[in-house]
Amino acid sequence: MRHGEQHRTHRTGWLRAAVLGANDGIVSTASLVLGVAASGASTRAILVAGVAGLVAGAMSMAAGEYVSVSSQSDTERADLTREVKELAANPEQEHEELVSIYVRRGLDSTxxxxxxxQLMSHDALGAHGRDELGISDTLAAKPVQAAFASAGTFAVGATLPLLMVLMLPNAALMWGIAVSSLFFLAxxxxxxxxxxxxxxxxSVLRVSFWGALAMGLTAAVGALFGVSA
Structure with a gap:
C-alpha cells in the first residue's frame, strides 16, 4: 500500500534559505532605497544604490549560507566518521545505545x-545517524542548495522595490515603496x-512587522543625515 500522507519536513533546508533570502531582499533593498530617497537623492542615485545593494546582498547571502551550512555539514560528517569507528570497535555497546534510545521512546526492552x-543488521550507520545523532538524508545539510536558494530569492525579492522606483513618480516614491514592500512581505x-x-x-504579521520596523528606521536615518548635509 502506498503511503498517502504528505509531509513538509523535506522542504526545511531550501525553504528556510529561500524565505530568508526573499525576505532580506525585500527588506534590505526597500530600506536602502527609502533611506537614500529620504536624504533627498536623485532617482538615479536611488537606483544605483538599490542595484548595488541587490548585487552585494545576493552574493553575501550566497556566501553566508554556503559557509554556515558547510560548517553544519562538516560537523555531521565528522560525527558519522566517529560513529563508523565506534561501530567497528564496539558494536555491542552501540547496540545498547540504540536499545536505550528506543526504550526512552516507549518500547519495552525486549x-x-x-x-x-534488525536496524543495525540492515544499516547500522544509518540507524545510529538517524536515532542517536539526529542526522538523516531528509534533514542533512546541503550547502550548495542553500546558497543558490538564498541568493536567487534575495535577487528576486530585491528586484521588487527597484521596480517600484522605476514605476512610481518622485512625489509618491516614499509611500509607494513602503506600502508595496509591505504588500510583498505579506x-x-x-x-x-x-x-x-x-x-x-x-507568518504574515511576523514578516510585515520586522519589515516595517527596518524601513522606518532606515528612512529616519536617511532623513536625518539628508537634513544635516
Missing part, C-alpha cells in the same frame, strides 16, 4: 533490542506559510 538488532509570509504548513496570519 522489543527495543529486537528493533535495534505575500511572502503567506507563501511561506502555505509551503511550510504554518499558520498564515502569524
Amino acid at each position: 522489543l527495543a533490542s529486537r528493533v535495534a538488532t 505575500l511572502l509570509g503567506l507563501l511561506a506559510a502555505s509551503a511550510g504548513g504554518a499558520p498564515a496570519l502569524v
Whole structure:
C-alpha cells in the first residue's frame, strides 16, 4: 500500500534559505532605497544604490549560507566518521545505545533490542545517524542548495522595490515603496506559510512587522543625515 500522507519536513533546508533570502531582499533593498530617497537623492542615485545593494546582498547571502551550512555539514560528517569507528570497535555497546534510545521512546526492552538488532543488521550507520545523532538524508545539510536558494530569492525579492522606483513618480516614491514592500512581505509570509504548513496570519504579521520596523528606521536615518548635509 502506498503511503498517502504528505509531509513538509523535506522542504526545511531550501525553504528556510529561500524565505530568508526573499525576505532580506525585500527588506534590505526597500530600506536602502527609502533611506537614500529620504536624504533627498536623485532617482538615479536611488537606483544605483538599490542595484548595488541587490548585487552585494545576493552574493553575501550566497556566501553566508554556503559557509554556515558547510560548517553544519562538516560537523555531521565528522560525527558519522566517529560513529563508523565506534561501530567497528564496539558494536555491542552501540547496540545498547540504540536499545536505550528506543526504550526512552516507549518500547519495552525486549522489543527495543529486537528493533535495534534488525536496524543495525540492515544499516547500522544509518540507524545510529538517524536515532542517536539526529542526522538523516531528509534533514542533512546541503550547502550548495542553500546558497543558490538564498541568493536567487534575495535577487528576486530585491528586484521588487527597484521596480517600484522605476514605476512610481518622485512625489509618491516614499509611500509607494513602503506600502508595496509591505504588500510583498505579506505575500511572502503567506507563501511561506502555505509551503511550510504554518499558520498564515502569524507568518504574515511576523514578516510585515520586522519589515516595517527596518524601513522606518532606515528612512529616519536617511532623513536625518539628508537634513544635516
